[in-house]
Amino acid sequence: MSAIPSVDLQDFVSDNAERKEKFIKEIGSAFENIGFVALSGHFLSDDLVKNLYDEIKKFFDLPQELKDTYEIEGIGGQRGYTSFGKEHAKGKKEGDLKEFWHFGQYVQDDAKLEAEYPDNVQVKELPTFNAVGKETYQMLEKTAKYVLRALAIHLDLEETYFDDYIKNGNSILRPIHYPPITSEPKNAVRAAAHGDINLITLLMGAHGRGLQVKNHEGEWVDAIARPDQLMINVGDMLSRLTNNKLKSTIHQVVNPPKELWGTSRYSIPFFMHPVGDMPLNCLENCVDDAHPKQFEDITAGEFLHERLIELGLIKA
Structure with a gap:
């Protein structure tokens, strides 16, 4: 049995009030x-999942010098390719044992944000790579919207509290490749212990041990999802x-046992970010005498900037 509770998003989107209430209670708890929860009933089809894995494997199998042409200077890794070992966890010197790609927001009806966000990077060698990435991004964003609606109700907020903040939000879809390990890593793991920066993360590919x-x-407990589930945190x-x-x-994502060092691991998190001017000030109904305010007021954009410096992705 997984230590991570399972929930079904179809309970929430159903017209049945009891099922909806059940989902809100389960995910809130x-x-x-x-x-963390393992979530089924999301908006990704099996075909879309398969197509995305096919495309990202093709990309990471390209020659290194070709992949390096997709690493864009000066944007903190927000779009395109980030090469092996570049990113490290907060407080760690050692780079994580991974390379990754970033798809970003497809802005609609907002010229200011369109100018602010870097453009998505087109991979010339793979004609369907970008289309499959875009469709996956949008289905995960849709899934995240309904999860946040359930959480808004759980927090005694209006159901659509998050909707305007996440529309055109600075969300990232990150296909990750953890290559085969060829020699004993010195203090490095595939992804060192960390918390995510964003509102919620939807993770594809948590189907084997590692996370x-x-x-x-x-205590560290294994988080393993069924093939039809997303891990959400x-x-x-x-x-x-x-x-x-x-x-x-x-x-964290730990290194596999030595007999599996020769294998690659792929995982695909979707980091749901709001627009940068969303205030992250503690909600009034989450502060009382028993739970004094723990955090300074800050916007999502300011918080993200601080954390990207700590991760070594941008310079202070």
């Missing part, structure tokens, strides 16, 4: 207690907004 979550007792922005009522849980 999970996010207050361990900060671990730190529970309230300080609370990010630091949502934790700040809710005065830590919803928990941003520390997690």
Whole structure:
């Protein structure tokens, strides 16, 4: 049995009030207690998932010198390719044992944000790579919208509280390749212990051992989803907004046992970010005498900038 609770989004989007209430209660409780759920009933089709994995494997199999042409200077890795070992966890010197790609927002009806966000990078060698990435991005964004609606109700907010903040938000779809390990890593793992920056993360590809979550007792527990499920967790922005009522849980991707070092691992997180001017000031209904305010007022954009400096992706 997985230590991570399972929920079905179809309960929430159904017309049945009891099923909807059940989903809100289950996801609210999970996010207050361990900060993770395994979610089925999302908007990704099996064909879309298969197509995306096919495309990203083709990209990461390209010659290194060709991949390097898609690493764009001066944008902090926000779009395109980031090469192996570039990113490290907050407080760590060692780079994580991974390379990755970033798809970003497809802005609609907002010239200001369109000018502000970097353009998505087109891969010339793979004619369907970008179309498949865009469709996956939009289906994950749609899934995230309904999860946040359920959480808004759980927090005694209006159901669509988050809708305007996430429309055209600075969200990122990140296909990751953890290459085969060829020699004993010195203090490095595939992804060192960290909390996510954003509101919520939707993770494709948590189907085998590797992803671990730190529970309230300080123990590492395996987080394994079924093939039809996404793993969803609370990010630091949502934790700040809710005065830590919803928990941003520390997690990591550990190296496999030595006999599996020769294998690649792929995972694809979708980091749901709001627009940069969303205030992350602690919600009034999450602050009381028993739960004093824990965080300074800050906007999502300011918080993201701070964290990208800490991760080594942009210079102060």
